[in-house]
Amino acid sequence: xxxxxxxxxxxxxxxxxxxxxEALGNDTQLISISSLNRAEKTDPWNADTVGFFFPxxxxxxxxxxAKFMERVxxxxxxxxxxxxxxxxxxxxxxxxxxxxxxxDNILYEKNLRLDAAFHVQxxxxxxxxxxxxxxxxxxxLFKKAEEAIVKFVEKVKNRKKxxxxxxxxxxxxxxxxxxxxxxxMMENYDKYFWLNEDCNACGxxxxxxxxxxxxxxxxxxxxxxxxxxCMACLQWCPQQAIQFKQVTKRRKRYHHPDIKVEDMFRNQE
Numbered sequence: 001x002x003x004x005x006x007x008x009x010x011x012x013x014x015x016x017x018x019x020x021x022e023a024l025g026n027d028t029q030l031i032s033i034s035s036l037n038r039a040e041k042t043d044p045w046n047a048d049t050v051g052f053f054f055p056x057x058x059x060x061x062x063x064x065x066a067k068f069m070e071r072v073x074x075x076x077x078x079x080x081x082x083x084x085x086x087x088x089x090x091x092x093x094x095x096x097x098x099x100x101x102x103x104d105n106i107l108y109e110k111n112l113r114l115d116a117a118f119h120v121q122x123x124x125x126x127x128x129x130x131x132x133x134x135x136x137x138x139x140x141l142f143k144k145a146e147e148a149i150v151k152f153v154e155k156v157k158n159r160k161k162x163x164x165x166x167x168x169x170x171x172x173x174x175x176x177x178x179x180x181x182x183x184x185m186m187e188n189y190d191k192y193f194w195l196n197e198d199c200n201a202c203g204x205x206x207x208x209x210x211x212x213x214x215x216x217x218x219x220x221x222x223x224x225x226x227x228x229x230c231m232a233c234l235q236w237c238p239q240q241a242i243q244f245k246q247v248t249k250r251r252k253r254y255h256h257p258d259i260k261v262e263d264m265f266r267n268q269e
Contacts, residue, residue: 001027001028001029001046001047001050002021002024002025002027002029002047002050002051003028003029003031003044003047003049003050003051004020004021004028004029004031004050004051004052004053005031005033005042005044005050005051005053005068005214006030006031006032006033006052006053006054006098007032007033007034007053007055007062007064007065007068007104007186007265008032008055008259008264009019009055009125009210009228009230009231009232009235010125010230010231010232010235010254010255010256010259011255011256011258011259011263012052012055012122012123012125012135012256012265013053013055013091013122014032014256014259014263015048015122015142015145015259016053016089016091016120016122016145016149017030017051017053017089018060019145019146019149020053020089020149020152020153023149023150023153024049024153024156024157025096029181029247032104032266033064033065033068033210034058034064034113034210034211034266035266036068038067038071041071041072042068042071042072042073043072043073044072044075044084045075045076045082045084045112046082046084048084048085049084049085049086049087049156050084050085050086050087050089051086051088051089051183052065052069052086052087052088052089052103052172053088053089053090053091053157054088054090054099055090055091055092055098055125056090056091056095056097056099057099058097059095059097059098059099060098060099060102061096061099061102061103062228063228064210064228064230066102069103069106069107070106073109073110074109074111075110075111075112075219076111076177077111077127078159083112083200084112084123085115085156085159085189086105086107086112086113086114087114087115087116087118087156088100088114088116088117088118088166089118089119089120089152090118090119091119091121091122091207092119092121092122093121093122093123093124093125093126093130094121094124100117100119100152100164101164103117104117104163104164107219108263113163114163114164115159115160115161115163116152116155116156116160116162116163117162117163117164118148118152118155118162120145120148120149121141121144121145122141122142122145122256123137123138123141123254123257125231125235125253125254126155126229126231127231127234127235127244127247127248127251127253128231128244128247128248129249130140130168131252131260132143132251132252132253132254138257148173151227188214188225189227189229190223190224190225191223191225191244193223193227193234193242193243193244194243195220195221195240195241195242196243196249198239198240198241199220199241200241201216201219201220201222201243202238202239203216203221204236204237204238204261205221205233205234205237205242206221207232207264207265207266208232208233208236208261208264208265208266209232209266210228210232210266211226211228211230212225212266213225213226213227213228214233221233221242231244234253234263235253235254236253236255236261236264237253237256238261240253
């Protein structure tokens with residue numbers, strides 16, 4: 001059996017995870033970490049291959065994914081223990097940063113290491129920093145992503161070793177900076193969201209929020225202070241009523257065209 005744990009806000013990583021699962025075979029299980037109970041431990045180690053799929057945030061791991069990894073139990077390293085092949089795939093609009101190295105450090109505490117780490121470039125989706133690429137560029141990126149995934153799947157099937165490359169001391173400083181940057185982003189950044197007059201109280205923002213950070217009060221969404229900065233609420237809003245500061249008012253929204261909004265609902269798994 002193969003299992004893939006994934007986190008996705010606008011569908012880029014979910015698209016990659018689905019393509020990977022299709023190529024691996026029918027015995028591959030896709031699990032959204034947003035659908036899991038955050039009070040319970042997770043034991044993925046009975047599978048033959050275990051994949052961790054996530055977007056790169058500030059050159060590091062998304063906060064929600066790091067917290068999920070804290071709940072993953074240690075692999076029991078004894079004589080007859082089945083040792084799975086463990087790999088990661090990160091998506092980003094640019095560089096892969098030190099995300100795989102940070103994950104490898106976490107796995108070391110679980111008595112395992114990454115056997116392979118892959119990176120797929122996708123359309124940039126952090127709208128406060130930039131508008132999405134043109135449709136033509138998006139299609140080029142999707143095509144390259146699918147081609148890369150086919151090659152990565154073959155490596156996983158053959159249990160190839162392709163560990164993250166570390167260059168001391170740059171890797172150490174890079175990991176530290178990435179972790180601090182992500183932590184900084186989590187500190188009440190949702191205070192910068194606001195609604196324009198187009199909000200019709202449809203509640204989609206509440207359903208797609210992976211952090212359960214949005215509740216509907218008097219028919220309007222309210223953010224509760226533990227945002228993951230995935231921008232799912234803003235990007236999936238059908239009315240484009242959610243804004244972040246003043247920079248998103250005239251920017252086109254983006255989510256992966258092959259992913260439906262229902263696929264992103266937190267409790268759909």
